[in-house]
Amino acid sequence: MKEQLSKIRDEAKNELKKALDSRILEELRVKYLGKKGVVKEVLGKLGEMSEDTRKEIGRFANEIKDEIGKLFEEASLSIEKSLKEAKLRSGVADISIPQSVPPMGFSHPLTLVTEKMVNIFKSMGYAVEDGPELEEEYYNFDALNIPPYHPARDDHDSFYMGKGKLLRTHTSPVQIRTMKNKKPPLAIIVPGRCYRRDASDATHSPTFYQMEGLVVDKGLSFADLKGTLLLWAKMMFGEKTNIRLRPDFFPFTEPSAELAVTCPVCHGPGCGVCKHTGWVELMGCGMVNPVVLENCGIDSEVYSGFAFGMGIERVAMVVYGIKDIRFFYENDLRLLEQFVK
Numbered sequence: 001m002k003e004q005l006s007k008i009r010d011e012a013k014n015e016l017k018k019a020l021d022s023r024i025l026e027e028l029r030v031k032y033l034g035k036k037g038v039v040k041e042v043l044g045k046l047g048e049m050s051e052d053t054r055k056e057i058g059r060f061a062n063e064i065k066d067e068i069g070k071l072f073e074e075a076s077l078s079i080e081k082s083l084k085e086a087k088l089r090s091g092v093a094d095i096s097i098p099q100s101v102p103p104m105g106f107s108h109p110l111t112l113v114t115e116k117m118v119n120i121f122k123s124m125g126y127a128v129e130d131g132p133e134l135e136e137e138y139y140n141f142d143a144l145n146i147p148p149y150h151p152a153r154d155d156h157d158s159f160y161m162g163k164g165k166l167l168r169t170h171t172s173p174v175q176i177r178t179m180k181n182k183k184p185p186l187a188i189i190v191p192g193r194c195y196r197r198d199a200s201d202a203t204h205s206p207t208f209y210q211m212e213g214l215v216v217d218k219g220l221s222f223a224d225l226k227g228t229l230l231l232w233a234k235m236m237f238g239e240k241t242n243i244r245l246r247p248d249f250f251p252f253t254e255p256s257a258e259l260a261v262t263c264p265v266c267h268g269p270g271c272g273v274c275k276h277t278g279w280v281e282l283m284g285c286g287m288v289n290p291v292v293l294e295n296c297g298i299d300s301e302v303y304s305g306f307a308f309g310m311g312i313e314r315v316a317m318v319v320y321g322i323k324d325i326r327f328f329y330e331n332d333l334r335l336l337e338q339f340v341k
């Protein structure tokens with residue numbers, strides 16, 4: 001009987017080799033392992049045997065049954081595999097195969113810094129305003145108290161486009177557009193692109209980004225400007241940061257100041273970023289000149305305001321230790337992919 005069982009196993013092995021689809025496999029399963037299958041048939045004869053032989057043959061028969069079971073398992077796996085391969089060859093995608101992750105994009109460092117600044121000012125209640133890059137001389141200069149032939153126009157080497165139009169040299173014209181269109185109280189920031197006919201070098205570029213800020217309300221003083229910018233500096237560069245304000249001149253603010261922050265890199269002793277002074281100059285600011293308020297139809301006896309404007313590249317260069325402004329525009333992925341949120 002042992003021989004008979006071994007023969008059954010060998011037959012099963014042979015037949016399974018030829019089973020190429022699951023239908024044939026199922027037929028063989030019934031033939032060998034089914035209720036009326038060959039193995040059961042042999043086992044049925046156990047009853048006719050003496051107890052000892054029954055035990056011995058029974059154990060052997062169970063082993064053979066397990067072996068055949070394993071052969072079936074293997075056969076079914078290999079059928080599944082060849083089916084999958086055939087499907088792939090025929091062009092049907094197998095969505096169960098893990099995919100390689102496509103490379104992800106990342107934000108430009110100027111975008112990251114702009115977003116951070118915008119979020120800080122938004123948290124203080126500022127709204128974001130926008131304005132045209134192709135601007136009228138009136139908004140870019142005249143209304144900002146920079147009349148024709150004023151020497152300040154020379155500081156803004158401009159791209160003139162004819163018919164009183166130019167590429168805006170700063171984001172300040174959006175101050176005028178906003179004050180003419182909206183009633184105070186106002187608190188806005190204006191991130192945007194500007195243009196000047198500057199030769200390109202490590203710190204200059206004919207196109208660059210600025211962020212303007214403007215607040216107009218009753219009873220605003222220089223203390224409000226100072227408090228706002230101190231809070232901004234701390235949120236931007238860390239709690240330890242302090243600010244320094246020195247007198248400056250802009251036709252559209254009076255008094256005007258230049259704001260510097262304690263060096264975010266060395267925090268004082270001096271380093272390459274702060275040119276060993278411990279301070280980094282970041283923006284111009286001041287109280288909105290009453291002439292400018294009046295130009296926009298705002299009563300300067302009732303309202304006052306403060307404004308500030310900074311170069312976004314300058315801030316990003318300090319934050320990321322980038323030494324040349326041109327790196328921002330070259331779009332060399334080896335540089336750009338280093339900056340994460």
Ligand code: PHE
Binds near residue numbers: 171253285307308309
């Ligand atoms: N617009 C000025 C510039 O481009 C910066 C500035 C903005 C100064 C607002 C004071 C107030 O240089």
